[in-house]
Amino acid sequence: MNDDKPQRRSERRPALVLVVLGGLGLLVFVVPLVGLLVRTPWSRLPELLSGDVVIDALRLSLVTSLAATAIAALMGVPLAWLMARVDFPGRSIVRGLVTLPLVLPPVVGGAALLFALGRRGLVGEPLNEATGLVLPFSTLGVVVATTFVAMPFLVITVEGALRNLDQRYEGAAATLGAGRWTVLRRVTLPMIAPSLVAGLVLTWARAFGEFGATITFAGNLQGRTQTLPLAVFVALESDRDTAVAVSLVMVVVSLIVLVALRDRWWRAL
Numbered sequence: 001m002n003d004d005k006p007q008r009r010s011e012r013r014p015a016l017v018l019v020v021l022g023g024l025g026l027l028v029f030v031v032p033l034v035g036l037l038v039r040t041p042w043s044r045l046p047e048l049l050s051g052d053v054v055i056d057a058l059r060l061s062l063v064t065s066l067a068a069t070a071i072a073a074l075m076g077v078p079l080a081w082l083m084a085r086v087d088f089p090g091r092s093i094v095r096g097l098v099t100l101p102l103v104l105p106p107v108v109g110g111a112a113l114l115f116a117l118g119r120r121g122l123v124g125e126p127l128n129e130a131t132g133l134v135l136p137f138s139t140l141g142v143v144v145a146t147t148f149v150a151m152p153f154l155v156i157t158v159e160g161a162l163r164n165l166d167q168r169y170e171g172a173a174a175t176l177g178a179g180r181w182t183v184l185r186r187v188t189l190p191m192i193a194p195s196l197v198a199g200l201v202l203t204w205a206r207a208f209g210e211f212g213a214t215i216t217f218a219g220n221l222q223g224r225t226q227t228l229p230l231a232v233f234v235a236l237e238s239d240r241d242t243a244v245a246v247s248l249v250m251v252v253v254s255l256i257v258l259v260a261l262r263d264r265w266w267r268a269l
Contacts, residue, residue, distance in 0.1 A: 033251065040248050041241045048245040056223045057231035057246075064142045064227065065150075065207035071143070072151035072203050077196070080155045084162035099156060101149045109149055110216025117144065117217075141218035142225050146207035153206055157199030161192040198261050205257045209250060 041048065048054070082088075083095055101109055117124040117135045127133055135141040169191065173183045189196065211229035218225040220234065228246055235243035 036244065036247060036251065039244050041245065044241060045245055045248075048242045049249065051242065053222060053226075053231055053235075054228075054242065054246055057226050057228045060139065060142070060223070060225070061208055061227040061229075064139065064146055065204050065210075067143045068146040068150055068207040069154075069200055069204040071147050072154045073200060076151045076154040076199075076203075077158055080158035081162060083155070084159045095159075099152050102152050106149055106210065106212025107216050110145060110213035113145060113148060113213065113217040117141075136217055137219040137221065137225060139218075139224055142214055142227065145213040145217045146210045149210050149213050150203045150206040153202040154199040157195050157202065158192065161195030162188075165191055201257055201261060205254055209254065 079098065083091060083098070114121065114136060116122050117127070119125065119128055119134055119136065124135060127135075133140075135144055165188070170183050170187050173187045174180075178186065209229055210227070211233070214225070214227060215230055215233070220226050220230045226234070228250060232243045232246050232250075235246065
């Protein structure tokens, strides 16, 4: 038995090369954050964050990200349910299309939105002729762009939760006379609530930090389409301290979201 103990200890001890390479990998994420913290003008932080440009961008970011999250919940949860529970032809293709914005360059996504929903776009032109609505370079356009890039987080999280859900509970409720909506409201949604909340928070965080699709489809107009990431982009050219201060705020918000969720989202996948 004594011979087994050293062997077990050696199996638990990581190889030095893995420790070194893992530490270098961690530095890839840590060094930029440390650089941001070092460059932050701490004494001027309240002043920088209370400027009109920052306040307008913060207000717009909050409004558009919350609107995008609400739209994602309204359409994304039913879509996730269909993908998880209904075996229809082309389901794998649908799943690929839904997750495409996760790997698609945001600028490409914005260009695709512009070609589809722009004033002369495939859908945008008849929509404009029928209603006079113009989505590009408008606040509503920001909502559309952020919904496009953020909704996949909710869909794949909820789909994963539904796939892992023990359907015997739903079957028992149905046996007792509960209708489909009652089962959904009283059984399914409460059981996937943690994953649903995680998906909603991740969707909001992604929408809050969206840049590429927004600037391509909606432009960069202060008070109208300029969100916090776009304000950082502009400030980098003219007011570096403001750009650093706003970047710090966004890093803190994102870090709080990820720490709060911990590994809940990854378990749902």
